[in-house]
Amino acid sequence: METTHLSQHISSRFNEDLEAVRADLLAMGGLVEEQLRRSLAALADADSALAGEVVRDDAKVNRMEVAIDEECLRILATRAPTAGDLRLIVAIIKAITDLERIGDEARKIANIALRLATLERPADRYREIRHLGRLVEGMVHDALDAFARMDVDAALRVAQHDRHVDEEYESIQRQCVTFMMEDPRQIRRTLDVTWAARALERVGDHATNIGEYVVYMVHGEDIRHTRIEEVETRIRPRADESDEA
Amino acid sequence: MPRQPFALTLKMWGFMAVRLLITLALGLAVGLITGRVFAGLFVTLLLYTGWQLANLFRLDHWLRHRSLMDPPILGGVWDDVVTQVVRLHRRKRYHKQRLLTVLHELRDSTAALPDGVIVLNRSGEIEWLNRMAAQLLQLRGRSDIGIRIDNLIRQPEFVQYLAGTDFSAPMVLQTGTAPETWLSLHALPYGEGRRMLLVRDVTRQTRLESMRKEFVANASHELRSPLTVISGYLETLATDPALDPQLAPPVAEMRRQADRMAAIIGDLLVLSRLEAKDAQVEGEPIDVAAMLALLRKDVLARPQRPATVSLDIDSADRLLGDDIEIHSAFANLVDNAAKYTPAEGTMTLRWWTDGAGAHFSVADTGPGIPAEAIPRLTERFYRVDAGRSRATGGSGLGLAIVKHVLQRHGGRLEIDSVEGRGSTFTCHFPARRIVPAPVDPTHS
Numbered sequence: 001m002e003t004t005h006l007s008q009h010i011s012s013r014f015n016e017d018l019e020a021v022r023a024d025l026l027a028m029g030g031l032v033e034e035q036l037r038r039s040l041a042a043l044a045d046a047d048s049a050l051a052g053e054v055v056r057d058d059a060k061v062n063r064m065e066v067a068i069d070e071e072c073l074r075i076l077a078t079r080a081p082t083a084g085d086l087r088l089i090v091a092i093i094k095a096i097t098d099l100e101r102i103g104d105e106a107r108k109i110a111n112i113a114l115r116l117a118t119l120e121r122p123a124d125r126y127r128e129i130r131h132l133g134r135l136v137e138g139m140v141h142d143a144l145d146a147f148a149r150m151d152v153d154a155a156l157r158v159a160q161h162d163r164h165v166d167e168e169y170e171s172i173q174r175q176c177v178t179f180m181m182e183d184p185r186q187i188r189r190t191l192d193v194t195w196a197a198r199a200l201e202r203v204g205d206h207a208t209n210i211g212e213y214v215v216y217m218v219h220g221e222d223i224r225h226t227r228i229e230e231v232e233t234r235i236r237p238r239a240d241e242s243d244e245a
Numbered sequence: 246m247p248r249q250p251f252a253l254t255l256k257m258w259g260f261m262a263v264r265l266l267i268t269l270a271l272g273l274a275v276g277l278i279t280g281r282v283f284a285g286l287f288v289t290l291l292l293y294t295g296w297q298l299a300n301l302f303r304l305d306h307w308l309r310h311r312s313l314m315d316p317p318i319l320g321g322v323w324d325d326v327v328t329q330v331v332r333l334h335r336r337k338r339y340h341k342q343r344l345l346t347v348l349h350e351l352r353d354s355t356a357a358l359p360d361g362v363i364v365l366n367r368s369g370e371i372e373w374l375n376r377m378a379a380q381l382l383q384l385r386g387r388s389d390i391g392i393r394i395d396n397l398i399r400q401p402e403f404v405q406y407l408a409g410t411d412f413s414a415p416m417v418l419q420t421g422t423a424p425e426t427w428l429s430l431h432a433l434p435y436g437e438g439r440r441m442l443l444v445r446d447v448t449r450q451t452r453l454e455s456m457r458k459e460f461v462a463n464a465s466h467e468l469r470s471p472l473t474v475i476s477g478y479l480e481t482l483a484t485d486p487a488l489d490p491q492l493a494p495p496v497a498e499m500r501r502q503a504d505r506m507a508a509i510i511g512d513l514l515v516l517s518r519l520e521a522k523d524a525q526v527e528g529e530p531i532d533v534a535a536m537l538a539l540l541r542k543d544v545l546a547r548p549q550r551p552a553t554v555s556l557d558i559d560s561a562d563r564l565l566g567d568d569i570e571i572h573s574a575f576a577n578l579v580d581n582a583a584k585y586t587p588a589e590g591t592m593t594l595r596w597w598t599d600g601a602g603a604h605f606s607v608a609d610t611g612p613g614i615p616a617e618a619i620p621r622l623t624e625r626f627y628r629v630d631a632g633r634s635r636a637t638g639g640s641g642l643g644l645a646i647v648k649h650v651l652q653r654h655g656g657r658l659e660i661d662s663v664e665g666r667g668s669t670f671t672c673h674f675p676a677r678r679i680v681p682a683p684v685d686p687t688h689s
Contacts (some may be wrong), residue, residue: 026399
């Protein structure tokens with residue numbers, strides 16, 4: 001199956017290079033997941049020290065992006081990979097951009113947490129944001145797992161979760177509008193909550209993108225801007241074939 | 246396994262030899278009759294060899310397709326050979342089966358272990374994992390074999406731990422959100438670059454530990470307020486001129502004990518604060534020489550003190566650390582030495598730096614510590630002997646505080662002692678904590 005194609009190269013150096021750059025991508029993913037988790041914790045616990053750390057550590061994510069980008073270019077230039085290997089490198093180059101953006105969104109949430117930490121917390125500790133955060137964290141985690149396992153089914157499931165995230169985001173927005181009308185003094189804080197929800201919604205979109213790169217990497221099929229049902233019909237028969245092979 | 250008796254084998258070979266002789270005699274006879282002796286012998290031997298070759302061919306054919314065919318019946322020694330082969334084969338199959346059974350049992354028992362076990366190859370790919378490991382780390386079991394473990398467990402601390410070389414201790418990883426789970430992961434290197442990863446659920450222990458810490462902190466905090474009230478009234482009572490003179494000694498004793506209790510609670514709070522911040526401190530450069538000079542002055546100001554308190558500063562280097570914590574650790578050590586050194590004794594404070602790092606030591610000429618007590622000395626409320634520290638009014642927590650402070654600075658405490666001669670307590674700090682002394686422009 002496709003998952004084993006990495007180990008079929010005659011040149012083991014090439015193999016090691018590919019494996020190493022993939023591991024780097026997933027390590028970067030791990031750091032981004034941690035950043036997202038910590039930014040949400042900082043918001044819920046009004047922990048300004050933790051929020052400050054998240055803002056500071058965003059530089060680490062950026063450094064990793066640059067390093068992986070360089071490594072991918074080096075492999076492209078010196079090894080001239082083809083077929084599945086080329087798709088892996090392309091998918092990695094695209095995925096690091098999305099991961100870096102997720103890192104930026106985490107930094108935004110941390111900045112909002114810094115601002116909100118000076119105000120009194122609502123009794124529910126931003127329950128809606130925490131709920132949305134858990135959904136989105138799960139999506140990022142599943143998308144990266146799918147990348148590690150080259151698992152198309154799991155990657156497609158990530159895209160399905162994005163709908164829940166959108167619905168949740170809509171409902172938070174409606175709620176915030178109501179709050180603002182009820183009490184205009186709360187507008188500043190409510191706006192911040194909306195921004196945090198917006199950031200999380202964007203993270204969900206980036207996670208979906210990563211899922212799409214997994215499908216591209218495994219099947220060579222570009223499923224961006226395609227409805228899920230259509231994707232299923234395009235991917236399924238192939239998936240069955242490769243199972244039989 | 247029963248072996249063919251030697252006599253029987255000999256008989257069989259004898260039979261073969263007799264058969265060869267009969268064949269040769271037959272050939273000779275035919276040769277004599279036809280008058281061509283050599284041609285007769287030649288033809289007979291050719292036939293004999295051909296027959297044997299045919300047998301050899303059948304044997305070879307059977308060996309190649311053994312699983313599909315019954316053993317051939319070839320007669321004579323040939324049958325003997327076939328029997329031996331069949332027997333060898335049967336024995337091999339028996340041993341293979343036994344090995345497989347043992348292997349399966351071993352694998353089943355490992356799978357049933359309450360701890361997770363993952364076998365990693367040289368490049369960190371999963372080679373095998375048991376059910377518990379898959380469950381704890383949310384892996385998929387068989388289909389995750391061949392995938393690098395750090396691609397699936399991506400927490401930066403774990404990736405760092407696995408990439409490092411120090412596997413002497415397990416690492417604790419927090420996974421899952423509400424309810425959180427704490428897992429202890431321990432990589433054990435074996436063979437050539439292979440590692441076995443032990444995974445254990447330590448959620449319960451971690452919760453208990455944090456509950457214990459919180460309890461100690463809260464209890465100490467809550468005890469402090471009533472104690473302050475008691476101390477306040479005792480102070481008023483002691484200074485009250487109308488107090489019955491008979492009651493003066495008990496009130497004084499009560500005040501002393503209340504002060505001691507306050508000291509214990511204070512130390513408990515310091516300890517729990519140190520425990521709460523378990524990460525290493527960065528801190529700022531501390532002028533140790535100046536700190537030690539002040540500590541020496543404090544000792545000299547005591548009513549009961551050792552005759553000589555010498556200060557031996559070999560380095561002007563600063564120590565990178567938390568000012569308050571380092572002061573409390575050094576003060577505890579100096580205080581201990583001052584208490585245990587007799588009035589005519591000597592106490593020496595030393596501060597020096599070398600290639601291994603920075604060092605601070607306190608040497609006294611006190612009663613010393615029995616060797617068996619030294620390892621337990623930093624335990625909370627540990628007493629070398631029941632009377633000793635109570636008489637001097639210590640809290641029993643001083644050395645525990647020293648140990649924690651040193652841990653937070655990457656250092657360690659060394660205790661040397663000879664009973665009846667004195668003790669030396671040395672704090673060792675790693676070299677990266679040394680900051681060269683700033684050059685004073687007025688002196689250069």
